[in-house]
Amino acid sequence: MIFMKHDAAQAAAPLVMPVEAIAFDEASRRRAPLQLLDHEPVALPDPVMARVAVVGLGYVGLPLICGFSHNSRSIGLDIDGEKIAELKNQIDRTGEVTGADLAEADALYTTDASDLADADVILVCVPTPVNSRNRPDYTPLLAASRDIGMHMKKGCVVVYESTVDPGTTEEKCLPILEATSGLREGVDFYLGYSPERINPADPTRKLADIKKIVAGSTPVVTEFLEVLYSRVVKAGLFPAASIRVAEAAKILENTQRDVNIALMNELMALYDKMGIRASDVIAAASSKWNFHNYRPGMVGGHCIAVDPYYLVDAGRRHGLSMELVAAGRSVNEQTPYFLVDKLEELFASKGERLAGKRVLVLGRSFKEDCPDTRNSKTFKMMDYMWAQGAEVFNFDPVADDDHAEGGRGTTIVDDPxxxxxxxxxxxxxxxxxxxxxLDLETLTTLAPKGAPLIDMRGQYDGETVHDHFNYWRP
Structure with missing residues (x-):
């Protein structure tokens, strides 16, 4: 079966077609409709004009809502009523889409799952966190699946975008969809997976600019998803061999990054003991064409710092320890403590102690220019400083603290x-x-001469910084 884009005249045709059809052409549209028997698969929607619903309106869901609404009215479902009210007023708290984008979008924002009954395609973009023991927490995903199953119509295509370990979509989500709907996948509705690749706070790589993986329960569904997502993705689509392959690819992407940063963090600690600056080593190594330039730092947020635990858990179920992946997570979880110990060392070099000192921390979101503070390891670092007796202050004009965690001994200031x-x-x-x-000259007015300055991104590095600060950077 081949799906093809069609012109405006064709767009006026019915929005469903038999799965057995070979193309969206005028000849096929003039054919008498096939009489479907009870055991025959229901028709797939027209991917070009299908009405799309998105469950979960965060970094991933909102760009999809805006993009798909250009062809037909979209439906956005979220359990956060305050967020829905903000979106109706063209406000996106994540900053991923603009007010103009929201004003232009033809979308219904709702907390009522029954509105999903009007959707031809439902995209699931809910969080997949871990619990207090770093085990996968499928609660949001399974709850969304129940809501969808209760309200989706016959012929609907359900596509999961949330990052999960291989097998989750078909083994955990699909049974819920079938049980709650009374429908059968492949006969009454269809299943797909297309992992999100959104890079929050990156103005150069938006949804349209990032190649997207698609996978359906059958090759026909995969073809359908290629046409569907071409409405919003201009960088191209990659059809994966199966849903499980697509799931595995996504979690590999994030785990690879986590492990590589862990290597840099471990070497940062070693090189520091040897009196070598890690950033100088990385700059030298980067002169080789095939060196991968990763920087040391605290790894937080809801993706890179979480997804490897899903692989570790999958390995455990299959009798594998996943030692490298687990070790990478352990190294990155220790980095906040390393930085506090480094600060203690800088004070000790002057015969002083961290206890009783007033420390200003600049930044608390998990990533540059991103308002999200979820799972930010800066809170872990500040908690440890407070436990060591320091008086901790934090300034971050970018951060949105709706999801703030930790920082129990920290004073948040609106002005440094x-x-x-x-x-x-x-x-x-x-x-x-x-x-x-906050240039270097301004920074010198915040602390006396000789005060420690730890600069994780090296933005104040230069000869003059040493005139005032006891300066350290990776």
Whole structure:
């Protein structure tokens, strides 16, 4: 079966077609409709004009809503009523889409799952976190599957975008869809997987610019998804061999990054003991064409710092320890403690202690220029400093603290000058606002000469910084 885009005249035709059809052409549209028997598969929607619903309106869901609404009215479902109210007023708290994008989008924003009954395609973009023991927490995914199953119509295509371990879509989600709907996949509805690749706070790589993996329960469904997603993705589609392959590919992408950063973090600690700056080593190694340039740092957020645990759990179920993946997670979880120990060392070099010192931390979101503070390891670092007796202050004009975690002994300030003079400064992120408004000269007014300055992104590195600060960077 081949799906093809069609012109405006064809767009006026019915939105469903028999699975057995070979193309969207005028000849096929003039044929008498096939009489479907009870055991025959229901028709797939027209991928070009299908009405798309998105479950979960965060970084991943909102760009999809805006993109798909260009062809037909989209439906956006989220359990957060406050978020729905904001979206109706063209406000995106994540900053991933603009007010103009939301104003232009032809979309219904709702908390009522019954609205899913009007959708031809349902995209699932809910979080897949871990619990307190770092085990996969499928609760949001399974709850979304139940809601979808209760309301989806016959002929619907359900596509999961959430990052999961291989087998989750077909072994955990599909049985719920079938049980709650009373429908059979492949006969009454269809299943697909297309892992999200959104890079939050990256203005150069938006949804349309990132090649997307698609996989359906059958080759025909995969072809359908290629045409469907071509409505919003211009960088191309990659048809994976199966849903499980697509799931595995996504979790490999994130785990590879986590493990590579862990290598840099471990070498940062070693090189520091040897009196070598890690950034100098990385710059030298980068002169080789096939060196992969990763930087040390705290790995947080809801993707890179979470997804490897799904692989570790999958390995456990199959009798494998996944030692490398688990070790990478362990190294990255220790990095906040390394930075506090480094600060203690800088004070000790002057015969002082961290206890009783006033420390200003610049940045608390999990990533540069991103408002999201979920699972930010800066909170872990600040908690440890507080436990060591420091008085901790934090300034981050970018951060949205709706999801703030930790920071129990930290004073959040709206102005870095509010806290008075500090004994040390730690810069965890290279926010653009820091570069523009907190230059080195301004920073020198916040702490006395000789105060430790830990600069994780090296944005204050230079000869003059040593004139005032006891400076350290990876």
């Amino acid at each position: 000058f509010e806290g008075g003079a500090y004994h040390a400064v730690i810069v965890t992120l290279g926010h653009r606002v820091f570069r523009e408004q």
